[in-house]
Structure formats: structure tokens, C-alpha cells
Amino acid sequence: EPEVTQTPSHQVTQMGQEVILRCVPISNHLYFYWYRQILGQKVEFLVSFYNNEISEKSEIFDDQFSVERPDGSNFTLKIRSTKLEDSAMYFCASSSDWDGYTFGSGTRLTVV
Amino acid sequence: DAKTTQPPSMDCAEGRAANLPCNHSTISGNEYVYWYRQIHSQGPQYIIHGLKNNETNEMASLIITEDRKSSTLILPHATLRDTAVYYCIVSGYNQGGKLIFGQGTELSVKP
Numbered sequence: 001e002p003e004v005t006q007t008p009s010h011q012v013t014q015m016g017q018e019v020i021l022r023c024v025p026i027s028n029h030l031y032f033y034w035y036r037q038i039l040g041q042k043v044e045f046l047v048s049f050y051n052n053e054i055s056e057k058s059e060i061f062d063d064q065f066s067v068e069r070p071d072g073s074n075f076t077l078k079i080r081s082t083k084l085e086d087s088a089m090y091f092c093a094s095s096s097d098w099d100g101y102t103f104g105s106g107t108r109l110t111v112v
Numbered sequence: 113d114a115k116t117t118q119p120p121s122m123d124c125a126e127g128r129a130a131n132l133p134c135n136h137s138t139i140s141g142n143e144y145v146y147w148y149r150q151i152h153s154q155g156p157q158y159i160i161h162g163l164k165n166n167e168t169n170e171m172a173s174l175i176i177t178e179d180r181k182s183s184t185l186i187l188p189h190a191t192l193r194d195t196a197v198y199y200c201i202v203s204g205y206n207q208g209g210k211l212i213f214g215q216g217t218e219l220s221v222k223p
Contacts, residue, residue: 093156
């Protein structure tokens with residue numbers, strides 16, 4: 001069964017450093033998403049991406065965040081200057097239409 | 113905020129059917145009902161979705177009331193591996209396809 005692949009599985013970074021979280025969505029999917037989940041809290045929507053541009057973003061997705069699909073297969077989330085409160089699980093997801101999403105297994109980001 | 117209401121927790125005996133209810137009284141005509149589950153801190157896993165007809169797949173059945181204001185996810189023969197948090201989510205064109213997660217129902221399947 002097709003999978004969404006995320007790397008790395010765990011990233012530790014110092015506050016103020018830039019991080020890039022990587023995702024390989026399912027190849028024939030057209031819609032791409034990033035979500036995050038702070039430990040013990042709800043899964044939260046960050047951003048959706050379609051046709052090489054952001055289609056919607058949440059209040060969490062401020063100027064420190066950016067997304068890119070650099071080569072037609074990878075989908076990345078960049079955090080320019082990490083804060084302690086950015087520590088969370090970050091999930092990438094993709095979908096083809098109104099069928100259900102497929103989520104990746106996540107990247108655990110720890111900011112120290 | 114999530115447009116759905118679910119009980120915070122439920123127990124089910126292994127081998128029995130698990131029936132997870134969800135209220136979505138403000139659902140719009142073009143919005144789907146989706147069910148996902150999350151085991152520990154893994155990525156949410158899609159289970160099933162429907163618009164107004166009942167649906168069944170290899171994982172579960174989804175029963176949607178005629179007025180579409182509530183639904184029930186049925187796991188016909190629950191196993192210990194079905195222990196997870198189950199999320200009922202309403203989404204569609206109005207949400208641009210994004211999913212708004214609530215707290216879900218924590219299902220514990222017991223031997």
C-alpha cells in the first residue's frame with residue numbers, strides 16, 4: 001500500500017536554528033498538508049498546498065514557516081528560527097480528492 | 113473548532129463490536145463525515161468516510177442517520193490492536209479539504 005514517508009523521524013535542534021522537515025507524498029496525489037501535534041494536545045492544521053502554491057494556512061503558520069515542493073516529489077516544511085514552543089510531532093499528509101488523507105508517521109521535533 | 117461531539121472514552125471487549133457515536137448537528141449538505149484513528153503518537157490513519165449513505169470497507173462500517181446529524185463507526189470484531197483515539201471529522205468544500213481534529217474518543221479494547 002502506498003505510503004507517505006517523512007524524514008527524519010526525530011530531530012533535535014537548538015532554539016533559533018533553522019530546520020527542514022521532509023516528506024515524500026504519494027506519487028499521484030495532488031493535495032499536500034502539514035499538521036502538528038504538541039504532546040498531549042490535539043492534532044492541528046498548519047497548511048495546505050495545491051498546484052504549487054499554498055491554498056490555506058492557519059494562524060500557527062506565521063512568517064517563520066514556509067513550505068516548498070522543490071522537485072515534484074518532495075514536500076518540505078521549513079521553520080526559520082525555531083522556538084521552544086515549536087517542539088511537537090509534525091505530520092505530513094497527502095490526498096487525491098475528497099477521499100481520505102494518508103498521513104506520514106511524523107517527525108518529532110525537539111527544540112532545546 | 114471541531115464541528116463534532118464524541119464521548120471522551122469507551123471500552124470494548126475483544127472480539128465484540130465497537131460502536132463509536134458522533135454528533136455533527138451543524139453539518140452542511142456538501143460536507144463529508146470522516147473517521148480517523150491515532151495509535152499512540154503515530155500519524156492519524158484514515159478509516160472510512162461518507163456523505164449520506166452508509167459505507168463499509170475492510171476496516172469498518174459507517175452508519176449515517178437520515179438527517180445526517182449523527183453517525184456511528186462500527187468495528188465489527190474489535191482486537192487489542194484497535195485500541196486508539198478515534199476522530200470523527202466533518203470536512204468538505206467549506207473547509208478547503210482541511211481536517212479539524214477534536215479530542216476524539218479513546219477506545220480501549222480489553223481482553
